[in-house]
Amino acid sequence: MVFITKYQAKLIMKKTSKRNRIRQTTGGKIFSIINYTFFLLIAVIMIYPFWHVLMQSFSGVNETAAGGIFLWPKGFSLSTYKSVFMNTEIWKAYGVTIFVTVTGSFVGTLLTAMTAYPLSKNRLRGGKLIMFLILFTMLFSGGMIPNYMLLKNLKLLNNIFALIIPLLISAYNVIIMKSFFQSIPDSYEEAARIDGANDVKIFFRIIIPLSKATIATITLFSAVMYWNDFFSTVLYINKKELWSLQAYLRNMLTNTAEAMSAVGVNINLTPSINATTIKAASIIIATVPILIVYPFLQKYFVKGVMIGGVKG
Numbered sequence: 001m002v003f004i005t006k007y008q009a010k011l012i013m014k015k016t017s018k019r020n021r022i023r024q025t026t027g028g029k030i031f032s033i034i035n036y037t038f039f040l041l042i043a044v045i046m047i048y049p050f051w052h053v054l055m056q057s058f059s060g061v062n063e064t065a066a067g068g069i070f071l072w073p074k075g076f077s078l079s080t081y082k083s084v085f086m087n088t089e090i091w092k093a094y095g096v097t098i099f100v101t102v103t104g105s106f107v108g109t110l111l112t113a114m115t116a117y118p119l120s121k122n123r124l125r126g127g128k129l130i131m132f133l134i135l136f137t138m139l140f141s142g143g144m145i146p147n148y149m150l151l152k153n154l155k156l157l158n159n160i161f162a163l164i165i166p167l168l169i170s171a172y173n174v175i176i177m178k179s180f181f182q183s184i185p186d187s188y189e190e191a192a193r194i195d196g197a198n199d200v201k202i203f204f205r206i207i208i209p210l211s212k213a214t215i216a217t218i219t220l221f222s223a224v225m226y227w228n229d230f231f232s233t234v235l236y237i238n239k240k241e242l243w244s245l246q247a248y249l250r251n252m253l254t255n256t257a258e259a260m261s262a263v264g265v266n267i268n269l270t271p272s273i274n275a276t277t278i279k280a281a282s283i284i285i286a287t288v289p290i291l292i293v294y295p296f297l298q299k300y301f302v303k304g305v306m307i308g309g310v311k312g
Helices: 006-020 026-057 061-066 079-085 088-119 127-139 144-153 171-183 186-194 199-210 212-228 231-236 245-254 256-261 275-308
Strands: none
Touching: 026 275, 061 275, 079 275, 088 127, 088 171, 088 199, 088 212, 088 245, 127 171, 144 231, 171 212, 186 199, 199 212, 212 245, 212 275, 231 245, 245 275
């Protein structure tokens, strides 16, 4: 029997890996360099606007007014953030957006799953017709005015649920969920039926636990949609206390002086801040929460797109 040391084993493995490694041609190396350079340039183009606004929010009034490229803060100051945090309106908007996002994502995902599960079964009568009608809504919709009249007749104008109900179910999300449910083997349901389980028990005790990744994907899609939505507020809400964060941010960007004066912060009388720094700080405060959450859940976005690529 031949004994080899750990060093010899590592050396053998290293030589073997070198032999098995595919040698890249000169053309392949050039392509890789161009490819990495291109995507690096795209990344810089996408990241720099956010970085520019972040640096503006930490810069001083005079330096901001002078303009120029902001790679680093000029005249570092936290006065702008102190002024924004004094604005009680932004915290009300935060509360509205958090409530709408959490409630809408939970209820919307549940309704999406309850819609997609029966449609994934061939035994559902009229299932193909219902699926056609759902797909039809991806191409054609009632339009803005019919939606407004519908919510008006339902007495949902100036109601926080007007920000939730119209966006509860998406046809695209139903397709993603339906495709995944069709991939679950029927043997799981057959075994449960032998044990006496009905459709409701099978759905909540077997299908839902097996679909955690897909449910996380749909929940994340819904959460990002609700968090970024401001148009529903513009259409259906007139009361400022029910404004979402994005609608408040829109008002801040278009009328900073009035928005800040409403809470006792006068830009004209406060030399340490100006409209530009207030806008920049408000954008950062509204964007940071979703930026913190997204990197940890990005894999679910990728998985959702892969699942949605197969439509049944």
